[in-house]
Amino acid sequence: MLTAIITVYLCAMLGVGWWSKGRAKDRNGFFVAHRSASLPLVTGSLVATAVGASSTIGMAGLGFSQGLTGAWWLLVGCIGLVFLGIFFARKVRSAAVYTLPELVERQYDHRVSLAASILIVIAWVGVVAGQIVAAGKILAPLGKGSPQLWMSIFTAVFLAYSLLGGQYSVIRTDLFQAALICCGVFLTAALILSRTGGIHGLQDSLPPGYFSFPLSARFDGKALASYLVLVGSTYAVGPDMYSRLLCAKEEKTAQRSAILAALVFIPLSFAITVVGMGARVLYPEINAENAFPRAIIALPSAALSGLLLAALLAALMSSADTCVLTQSIILSEDVIKRVLPVREEKKTVWLTRLNLTVLSVVALGLALILKTVISSLLFAYTIFTCGLVVPVIAGFYRQRINVTSQGTLIAMIGGGFTALLGRIPWLDIPLKGDLGLVGFGFSAVLLFAVSLLTRKGSRQRANP
8 A cells, every 4th residue: 555655646746747748848948937936836846845855854863863953954944045035035036047056157257157056066966865865764664675776766756757847847746745745744743742642741751851942952052053054054045945936937926935935844843853753752763864754654554654655755856856957957057058058949958858867867876875864965065055155145245245256266165175074074184073164154254355355456456
């Protein structure tokens, strides 16, 4: 029964892709869904994109191991998305570009855009791989195949419907998947609470401090600051978030969608964390990142377990498809076409389809050697955040704060490289655990310091 329900769900996603095939023949359709997406479509797609492996498998694992403070993983996303909605969503949509690097080029120049493109394509392979790893963790307990087999099937399905309909199919499958995710998470949390004696039962059964919030002995202020900077900022400046806003039919829709999605995150974050906490009571012997799927599979009804597993799988698939499609468009538009100019619409779409295939296979290969979801995603988020967030935000106010393209390029390289040093496992250097926060600050210092020096140099050359 479980396998049958999962199979029906996967076939349904392929069906949407096939239905969208004829509607995504040109760049406008394949890249930004003709810029015609309504408020429900954009909001649903933002929710589905954000609630992926880290916000289900990973965050339930945090609830299992540290308690209620695990909810901060998605709550910082809520803060980042509100920030995006208030300050940047209208600016992003009004730019009417196809990609975040294209926006960066308008802010600065082609060198900065190329650096941003390469950074995003590399970092987001890790994000997609994290979704694939989580899919293996969810589906392997079905007992009908190895984790490697299920990871391959999962990759093949999201690749297939993305190839068929591009953004047009992705944004529509995301709306369905967002509804499925919300229903599945809240129902699973309710069932867990009913089996553990409710909130009071959890309090009586869990170690001291599991209900401490906003901070606890296992999650201090430095950890919260790290989440806010390294995870929350990817919602304010993220190629996947921006790709949703660029599909909106108007600026107001983009802004409202970001804020509405952020509001949905609040109850979702606590519900997912409660699932992990309940799994700690019911199955204390399991690995933390197996908490969510174990809680579902152990339900007495096979049909209900299958539906909830499909909801959990939807969370992963909706994140994977958006990320790999965003990568592919950036690789086509902002990297390859600089070297090999492709002007025909059909050739551009086919080039993007080729990139989709290659990047999905690379992500699958990486997923086969990764071990945990949160660590793989933190690796990608840290490099991206420290390299790109400060320069992009500064770019919206470039004329007012007088930053230069040279300063931006150095900030990207310096911040991203510093963060990378902190994530290399075999490298033993001072402050290694804090290099994510250090890299973010270093990026800001380099941006303004180098901008000041280059402005002075320009004035001296102009007035010898």
